[in-house]
Amino acid sequence: MMMVLLAGVLGLVGALVGTRVAIALLVRKGYGQYIRDDGPVEHLKKKGTPTMGGLAIIAAVLIAYFGAHLIFLRPPTASGLLLLGLFTGLGFVGFLDDWIKISRARSLGLNSRAKLALQAIIGIAFAWAVFQFPDQRSVTPASQAVSFLRDIAWLALPLPLAMIWVIFIIAALSNGVNLSDGLDGLATGLSTMVFAAYAIVNVWQFNQWCSRLDSAGPQCYVARDPIDLAAISFALAGACFGFLWWNASPAKIFMGDSGSLALGGAVAGLAIMTRTELLVVILGGMFVIITLSVMLQVGFFKLTGGKRLFKMAPLHHHFEMKGWSEQTVVVRFWIVCGIFIAAGLGVFYSEWVARLP
Numbered sequence: 247m248m249m250v251l252l253a254g255v256l257g258l259v260g261a262l263v264g265t266r267v268a269i270a271l272l273v274r275k276g277y278g279q280y281i282r283d284d285g286p287v288e289h290l291k292k293k294g295t296p297t298m299g300g301l302a303i304i305a306a307v308l309i310a311y312f313g314a315h316l317i318f319l320r321p322p323t324a325s326g327l328l329l330l331g332l333f334t335g336l337g338f339v340g341f342l343d344d345w346i347k348i349s350r351a352r353s354l355g356l357n358s359r360a361k362l363a364l365q366a367i368i369g370i371a372f373a374w375a376v377f378q379f380p381d382q383r384s385v386t387p388a389s390q391a392v393s394f395l396r397d398i399a400w401l402a403l404p405l406p407l408a409m410i411w412v413i414f415i416i417a418a419l420s421n422g423v424n425l426s427d428g429l430d431g432l433a434t435g436l437s438t439m440v441f442a443a444y445a446i447v448n449v450w451q452f453n454q455w456c457s458r459l460d461s462a463g464p465q466c467y468v469a470r471d472p473i474d475l476a477a478i479s480f481a482l483a484g485a486c487f488g489f490l491w492w493n494a495s496p497a498k499i500f501m502g503d504s505g506s507l508a509l510g511g512a513v514a515g516l517a518i519m520t521r522t523e524l525l526v527v528i529l530g531g532m533f534v535i536i537t538l539s540v541m542l543q544v545g546f547f548k549l550t551g552g553k554r555l556f557k558m559a560p561l562h563h564h565f566e567m568k569g570w571s572e573q574t575v576v577v578r579f580w581i582v583c584g585i586f587i588a589a590g591l592g593v594f595y596s597e598w599v600a601r602l603p
Contacts, residue, residue: 247449247473248318249314249315249317249318249320249473249477250314250445250449250473250476250477250480251480252310252313252314252317252318253311253313253314253478254310254480254481254483255310255484256306256309256310256313256314256481256484257306257307257480257481257482257483257484257485257488258484258487258488259484259488260305260306260307260309260485260488261302261303261306261484261485261486261487261488261489262488264302264306265302265303265488265489265491265492265493265499267302268296268298268299268301268302268499269296269299269492269498269499272296272297272298272299272499273296295497295498295499295500296498296499296500297344297347297348297499297500297501297502298341298344298345298348298500298501298502298504298505299489299492299493299499299500299502299504299505300340300341300344300501300502300503300504300505300506300507300508301337301341301504301505302489303485303486303489303501303505303508303509304333304334304337304504304505304508306481306484306485306488306489307330307333307478307481307482307485308334310481310484310485311326311330311477311478311481314477314481315477322474323470323471324379324381324470324471325387325470325471325474325475325519326471326475326477326478328372328375328379328515328519329475329478329512329519330478331372331375332368332372332416332511332512332514332515333508333509333511333512333515334508335368335371335372336365336368336416336420336508336510336511337504337507337511338504339356339361339364339365339368339503339507340424340502340503340504340505340507340508341502341504342356342364343356343361343503343504343507344502344503344504362417365416365417365420365507366413368416368511369412369416369417370409370413372412372416372515373408373413373416374409375387376388376412376518376519377390377405377408377409381457381470383456383457385457385469385470386470387470387471387519388408388412388518388519389402389468389521390402390404390405390408391403391521392411392523392524393521393522393523393524393525394523394524394525395521395522395525395593395594395597395598396468396521396522396597397468397521411523412518415514415517415518415523416511416514416515418514418537419510419511419513419514419517419526419530419533420510420511420514421507421510421537422510422530422533422534422536422537423436423437423506423507423509423510423513423533424503424506424510425533425537425540425560426506426532426533426536426560426562427500427501427502427503427505427506428560428562429495429566429572429575429576430493430494430495430496430497430572430576431490431493431494431495431497431576432575432576432579433501433505433506433509434486434489434490434493434494434501435490435576435580435583436533436580436583437482437486437513438483438486438490439580439584439587440513440529440530440533440583440587441479441480441482441483441486441512441516442479442480442483442587443529443591444475444479444513444516444517444520444529445479445480446591447479447520447522447591447594448472448473448475448476448479448516448520449472449473449476450595450598451467451469451472451520452472452473452476454466454467454598455467455469455472456468456469464601465598465601465602467521468521469519469520469521470519471519472520475516475519475520478512478516479516482509482512486509489501495572495573495576510533513526513530513533514526525590525593525594528586528589528590528593529586529587529590529591530586531582531583531586531589531590532579532582532583532586535561536560536561537560539556539559539560539561539564540559540560542555542556542559543555543556543559544559562575562576562579
């Protein structure tokens with residue numbers, strides 16, 4: 247547990263200090279954000295704010311994870327390395343997107359096909375690798391069964407379908423977090439709470455882990471490396487919390503796609519490896535709602551020949567257009583996220599209690 251706590255502290259301090267350094271560097275280079283002209287008028291004043299701050303989050307998490315392992319002389323695990331690979335790989339895709347925006351002085355980065363292709367390559371690689379590397383009990387980092395609070399045995403999928411399912415989860419959550427990154431501190435605050443929730447889930451799974459119990463009961467969890475995933479979850483929560491110091495309104499820096507895609511990938515990886523793939527719909531409920539708002543807007547626009555369901559999508563911009571201040575939208579979305587997380591953790595714990603003999 248001390249390694250887990252240390253990873254969280256290192257992630258927090260690393261992001262606090264690293265983001266400050268990143269702001270100075272990005273301002274000196276003139277790497278600022280370009281703002282859409284069709285958005286809320288209040289956002290135009292944000293033009294030129296440094297972006298690509300997600301790189302500071304990625305660096306802080308990597309330093310926290312490997313630093314904590316080095317201090318406690320513990321080798322990294324297969325699950326930890328795979329999760330960090332997904333996190334960093336999607337962050338690289340986001341970096342390319344951000345760099346094109348900056349270098350070409352426009353609000354659009356990679357075209358949709360190139361972006362999806364790169365995400366697919368990383369998703370396929372992760373989807374294959376996550377079913378490899380069995381431990382001494384033949385438990386791999388992910389299971390081929392669809393999961394809710396643990397594996398659903400009767401929903402076991404053949405490997406090709408299981409890989410497609412994993413790729414879908416990654417695409418959905420990485421783009422969901424990306425869509426939520428539109429207001430100062432919104433995606434950062436939501437991500438902090440979701441990663442903190444997954445830290446709790448991982449610690450609980452470790453304490454009730456089938457691999458460490460002498461007499462495993464029906465309530466124990468079949469998982470791979472839960473304590474290492476807890477360390478990464480705490481590092482992610484700490485890094486997001488540290489970044490929020492600089493990203494809160496008025497933001498001194500934006501995370502950009504380099505941060506939002508990476509964080510979304512990390513949420514997906516944790517859901518897959520903790521065998522809580524459907525529970526993430528509750529824990530990450532705000533990401534789901536924001537994504538659905540975009541899907542509904544596009545669908546309604548096409549079906550009605552140009553009419554709009556919302557004043558603007560994603561959903562947080564709709565409330566801005568209705569007159570809510572940016573800070574009001576962010577705080578209220580945080581509150582709703584907290585309610586989702588409390589509900590999700592409540593369901594997770596209740597299922598464990600129900601299994602007690």
